[in-house]
Structure formats: structure tokens, C-alpha cells
Amino acid sequence: MNFSISEENYIKSIYHLQQQTDTVTTNSLANELQTRPASVTDMLKKLQVKNLLEYEKYKGFRLNATGNKVALNIVRRHRLWEYFLVTKLGFEWDKVHAIAEELEHISSKDLIQKLDNFLNYPQTDPHGDPIPDVHGKIPVIRQVSIAEVPVKKNVTVSSVGNQSPEMLELLDHYHIGIGTSLKVTMRFSFDGSVEIKVLKQAACIISEQVAKNIFVYHD
Amino acid sequence: MNFSISEENYIKSIYHLQQQTDTVTTNSLANELQTRPASVTDMLKKLQVKNLLEYEKYKGFRLNATGNKVALNIVRRHRLWEYFLVTKLGFEWDKVHAIAEELEHISSKDLIQKLDNFLNYPQTDPHGDPIPDVHGKIPVIRQVSIAEVPVKKNVTVSSVGNQSPEMLELLDHYHIGIGTSLKVTMRFSFDGSVEIKVLKQAACIISEQVAKNIFVYHD
DNA sequence: TTTATTTTTTAGGTTTGTCTAAATTTTTAT
DNA sequence: ATAAAAATTTAGACAAACCTAAAAAATAAA
Numbered sequence A, B: 001m002n003f004s005i006s007e008e009n010y011i012k013s014i015y016h017l018q019q020q021t022d023t024v025t026t027n028s029l030a031n032e033l034q035t036r037p038a039s040v041t042d043m044l045k046k047l048q049v050k051n052l053l054e055y056e057k058y059k060g061f062r063l064n065a066t067g068n069k070v071a072l073n074i075v076r077r078h079r080l081w082e083y084f085l086v087t088k089l090g091f092e093w094d095k096v097h098a099i100a101e102e103l104e105h106i107s108s109k110d111l112i113q114k115l116d117n118f119l120n121y122p123q124t125d126p127h128g129d130p131i132p133d134v135h136g137k138i139p140v141i142r143q144v145s146i147a148e149v150p151v152k153k154n155v156t157v158s159s160v161g162n163q164s165p166e167m168l169e170l171l172d173h174y175h176i177g178i179g180t181s182l183k184v185t186m187r188f189s190f191d192g193s194v195e196i197k198v199l200k201q202a203a204c205i206i207s208e209q210v211a212k213n214i215f216v217y218h219d
Numbered sequence C: 001t002t003t004a005t006t007t008t009t010t011a012g013g014t015t016t017g018t019c020t021a022a023a024t025t026t027t028t029a030t
Numbered sequence D: 001a002t003a004a005a006a007a008t009t010t011a012g013a014c015a016a017a018c019c020t021a022a023a024a025a026a027t028a029a030a
Helices: A005-020 A026-033 A037-049 A065-087 A097-103 A109-118 A165-173 B005-020 B026-033 B037-049 B065-087 B097-103 B109-118 B165-173
Strands: A053-055 A061-063 A154-160 A181-187 A194-198 A204-206 A214-218 B053-055 B061-063 B154-160 B181-187 B194-198 B204-206 B214-218
Touching (some): A005 A037, A061 A065, B005 B037, B061 B065, B065 B109
Antiparallel strands (some): A154 A214, A194 A204, B154 B181, B181 B194, B194 B204
16 A cells, blocks of 8 residues: 555554553644644545555544554654664764654655665664564664663663654753763762763763653663 | 756757757657657747747757756756766666656755765766766867777777667676776787777777777777 | 548546535533 | 534535547648
């Protein structure tokens, strides 16, 4: 089955919203896609006819098994291209999203298979988000936020929850990126702020809010 | 100025037809694009309004300077992606056209600049066709067909005129591709056929028709 | 130079994906 | 429980890009 760019964008957005709330609402999807609720309703009908959606009028909706598989395939393409843009073309990791949004709609199986091979089967994209395999299986990367990690354990940054420019600016300032090794040296129970130590850098203190958004895995 | 995928496809096809005939006709363009003459007329009006076209009703049309620049930019993107697909992803050179047709419509200047850099500024695509630079300038590759090349001169294959699967099959059989070094050992005036010698391979004879379609440059 | 043929354009539809405005259903608040 | 508010859907339009069929213009043939 092949889908239009619009259909794919809807499927992908529903998928992302489902990660947070089990069943998705018309308004939230309209907001996510920067479109009108009426347009969403129109598309929902089409996706339901194409059997990608469980949808009951006025009651919300969610992708069914087929829809999920399609979504994972789009996510796979998106993240592989992001990885390509950063590691091969030298883009900054916060500048690749828009371009990957275009590249992800090229659906040649052969292309994606060869791209994956060329990139050496990466597990995560440059933001640390896992890349689903051809069958839609998502590699499990055991990760916790810095807010939860025990003191003095060596950990490596695997992903960032909030990918806003403001957050990325802050991370850049502290020279923290995916793959950075660090250690929590102290945790202040007063406000949940955390002192961290990155190799060869002075220790610094980050707020609980920031700590909750930096995910790491144990070395 | 930004253009839709459809507009870009029209612009590109007009550009290609112009290489052969100075002024293009509605029917030939409809044929090239596998669409109807009426649809072509519709689009011509739009492109004329956008000031890309010199067009007089019933009299044919051609790209103006602006249109030409846009076309060259699309050709540039197409050929860079073809080069990428073959040299980096390992596609066969005759399997990349359709995918490059999709990739060429992603218009981020930054993307194409970085891709060009990553590929190390190639001069020609895998078929030997020249890649226009950012300003639309086409590198001149001094080339002649094997039918014209003098006997015993060492030459390198630079491009292939006829890119049909049949031709590519034949070239594959003789292990001839872009970059292959060879020498004309004999030319038979009876039928214009040519004996050629590729390094480490037995000499072989190709017809005049084939010889005319293989372009080479002198080493 | 008329007539016939071919080419091109116009007129009027269709589909996809969007929109606004109005109607309907659900949820919230009194 | 009922009224007010919010969310959702329907109805009806619109633009882009395509189509068919008919009309108009250009070209070729008698």
C-alpha cells in the first residue's frame, strides 16, 4: 500500500501523539499538524476507510496494527535520514528535522535498505531516539533521566526529551550532546537540582527540569 | 521563488526537450510527461504568469533566462543525487533515475551544498552527464563518440548517449562503464564497426550504432 | 485556395486536501 | 439537571492538477 505525503504526515503525527495519550483527539492532532479540526475529521474518514485507524465519531481515535506499522516505517525513514544528514553531511543535530520531514516520504524500500547499510545500521538518530528496524521493531535502549540516575555512576547521554532550540542552546553551552560521558556528583533535595561532571570540564549544576530531559544509559 | 513538484517536472521536461528542438510543442511535452495536451496548456499558463516561459498561443514555447536557471538547478539536484545513489549507496547506474526524480524536488540550498561537498564536487553523474554548478554553469567535458575517435589513442568513457536498458545490458556485458579506459584498435570502413581493446580484456567489436553512443575523452 | 487533418486551446468536470461557518455532540459548571 | 462552554462533525467552497469532449487555429493536401 502506498500513501500520499499528507496521509503519511497524519499517520506520523497520530503515532507521536499516541506515545503520550493512548487515544488521540481531533483538536490535538489539528494543533500538531498546524491545520483545522475540520480538515482532520476529513482525513480521519479517509484513513479509516483505508483501514489504518480505529475511529468512533466524537470519541477519539488511534492507529490499529496496520497503521502502527506504517507509522513505524515513516519514523524509520525519518530517523535514518536524520542520522545521514548529521553524520555524513555534517549538519548540526538541531537543523535536520525539516529536511528529514521531506526525505522521509520517499518510500523506495531498496533506497532505505541501502541507506541503512551505508550508515552501518545505526540504533538511534542524532537526538538519541531509537530507529525501528524493517519490521517495525524498536531497539530498546535502557535509559533513565539524569534526575533518576544514582550519584557517582558513569553514564552516557543517549537522548534528549525536550528538543526545543532553547534546550539545545543550553546543552551546547555545557558541551553536552548524544554520546557525552558524565557523572552525577551531587543531588540537592531542596530543589532537585543536580551537579554533574563532564570529563575535562568544570562541574556544573543543572535544574531538575533540565535533568529530567536528559536521558542516559549506564556504561 | 519556490515551485511545486508538478511545476518542477514541467520545467525540467521543457528544458530537456529544448536541448534537441529550440522551441517546444504542446504535444511533445504532453508525451514526455505522460499526460494530456490540455493539462500541458493549463500548466503553461501558470508558468507564464510566474514568468518562467516565453509562450505564444498555438506557436510553441521555451524557457526564458529565469526558467532556464530554475531548470539547471533541478538538473543539478537530480544528478548529484544520482551520483550519491551509485557511489555511496551502491545502486546500479541504471536503477537510480526514478529515485533521483523524487529526491530532486527537495530544494534546501543548504542540503544540496553539503551533499555536493560530501560527494567531493563531482563533475558528472554516473551516466557521464555534466552536473551544473550552483550558478547553473555546466562544466564542459570535451568528448567525442567512439565512432569519431582516432585509432590507437587511449581514451576514457565519459558518457553514454542512449541509456536504454538494452544499451546498458550490452555495456555491462563488455564491462564498459563510465571511467573505463580503452583504445580503438581498428575501424572497418565497410560497416563502420570498430574493434576496441579494454585493459585486461579480449578485444571486441562493436557496431557503428553502439560506437556512436559511447562518448569518451582523450587521456 | 479551399478542404481535410493535425495541433492546440477552451469549457466544464473530478479528486485531493484544504478552508469557514454552521450544526451537533460531549463535557463542564452552576 | 440543565445551561453554558468546548470539542467535533457536517455542509458547502476553493485551489491545484488532472481529465474528456468540443471548439478554434495552424498546417498539409487536393
